[in-house]
Amino acid sequence: MTLISSLQPAPTAGSETWGARHAHDPTVVRDDDGTYYMFSTDAVANSEDIPAGVHVRSSPNLVDWTYVGTALDGVPSAAREWSGARGLWAPDVVRWPSPEGKPTWHMYYSASTFGSSTSAIGLAVADSPAGPWTERGLVVRTLAGQDTQNAIDAAVVFDRKGDPWLTYGSFFSGIHTLRLDAGSGLALTEGDLGTCIARRHTKVDRAIEGAYVVYRPEDDRYALFVSYDSLFNTYNVRVALADEVTGPYRDANGADLTDVDAVPHTVGTKILGSYGFDGDTAWLAPGHNSILTVDDGDQAGQYMVHHVRFAEDPTQHIVQLRRVFTTAGGWPVVSPQPYAGPERETLPEPVPLGGTWRVVRFDPASTDIAPARPVDVHDDGSVTTAGEPRQVRLTVGGVELDAVVFGSWDFSRNRTALSFSGIDSDGVVYAGTQGA
Incomplete structure (x- = not known):
């Protein structure tokens, strides 16, 4: 095992003013002391003064965010040698149960280069979201020309029995999920590339990625959130439900998300896309979401965490959180307004x-x-x-x-x-x- 690093602020002029800007592919967790941590792609890395290695922000309230540095000191060697990656993408951080009763934290990060399916998902562990992080090796890796899958965009869900599953994938042959070993956090079966749970047709460039699965104990079902189309300008979030973690995942009209014979836009229930309210910024291409569940306190509930672009300048992006709700019919929906905190969101009277x-x-x-x-x-x-x-x-x-x-x-x-x-x-x- 190789010790990676504790969080270290980047020597980047102006980073203290970033807030939630410049974050891509975000996930948010809450530490035991109540501090929230956001982990994201090092989307503004690969320059002389902005380092690679999973960017991290912290917040006391899910509204005000402060950039605090990188969780990993660049790309771990095994992931870099396999993929040639210069930066890390789409980390998923999850509290991991321990037989000793003291939970640890697992970070699943992606290493790849744009447009290539020679990719890897690696694992690092820590006792706190603030680190230090210890490298544990590669969980899934794919090779262009040999494998149809693409090992990026990791997300972990624990099924109804408490067993961990890794969902991943992007374009190419779609979204897959595979069992992890509950002890190590690595693949239960070495070399397993999993079961396909969602995919799209070649006539839409097989454009699907950024998947995230949530188990819902209240109805014993699994909800799959996934992004369609281009991250640059047409991202939109779709949802489907399943009785088993391996699917089939069906939308509100009963369509299976692996059905490539249907008209592409008719598959998957679209719950968020580009939109604008009068007098306010228009938001472009929201997507690559994760789901944060807060179990207690005045912020208890579920939140969709996603990035989005400013319509007037699509080169600029920011992370937003939106509250997630379930309709009487069991369907996930999200707020049209970004989260602003309980004080602002409570009317003085009915x-x-x-x-x-x-x-x-x-x-x-x-x-x-x-x-x-x-x-x-x-x-x-x-x-x-x-x-x-x-x-x-x-x-x-x-x-x-x-x-x-x-x-x-x-x-x-x-x-x-x-x-x-x-x-x-x-x-x-x-x-x-x-x-x-």
Whole structure:
């Protein structure tokens, strides 16, 4: 085992002002002391003054982020020799149970070069998200011309029995999942490349990546979040559910995410894409998400953590967190507003749901920026809320939705407001914020 490093601030002028900017492919965890850590691709690395090696930020509240350095001192030797990578991509960090009762932390990082499937996923471990990290070797590796898979974009889920699985993949032959050894965190079977759980047709360049699986004990099912299309301008997040971790994963219309014979945009329920509210920044190409679950406190709940680009300057990107909810029909949906903290997202008193809302329709056939339009929203006249999440049936512009309403911070109006997200009978997702 090779000791890697503790977190060390990078000698980068201005990095103290980055906040959540310049982070790509993010995952967030909470340490035992309540501090949140964000790990991301070293997306601005490979210059003289910005180091490679998994960039790390910390936050006390999931809103204010401070860049604190790199978790790894560059690309570990085995991953570099296999892939030729100059930087590390898409780390997933997970609390790992230990037989001794003291959990450790596992970091699964990706090493590759753009457009190549000669790639590797490696493992490093630590007693704290702050490090130091100890290298444990390669978990999965693929070779262009020999393997159809691409060993990047790792994500770990523990199944209903507590067994760990690694989900990974990008373009090429799609998303795969394989069993890990509960003791070592490496592949249970050396050389195992896993089972395909999602893929896309060659006529859309097989554009799928950034997968993340969550086990839902409340209904004993697995939710697969995955990004479609191009990370540069058309990313969008799709969801499907399965009874087993290995699938089949089906969308709201029953389509299997491995079905390459169907029209490509009709497979996978689109829950987030490019959109814009009036008077506010339009967000382009949200994607490559992870899911953070907070079990206690005033921030308890689930959050989608993803990066997104500024529509007016797509070269600039930032990480956003959005609250995740489940409709009465069991479907995952996310807030149309980035997370702003419990104080900002709680109304002073209950308000009725009826009235004019600004609503986005996430058309699964479109990759354009969806504008928020004023739409009349109706409920049965009896539902009011001050922001606590509530499953409801809403009629939005004449379309009936299985929806959730919740408090949010309306960034375009700089105020607390109700928002909703819901799905219609055709499997199309709508989201909106109250107020004309």
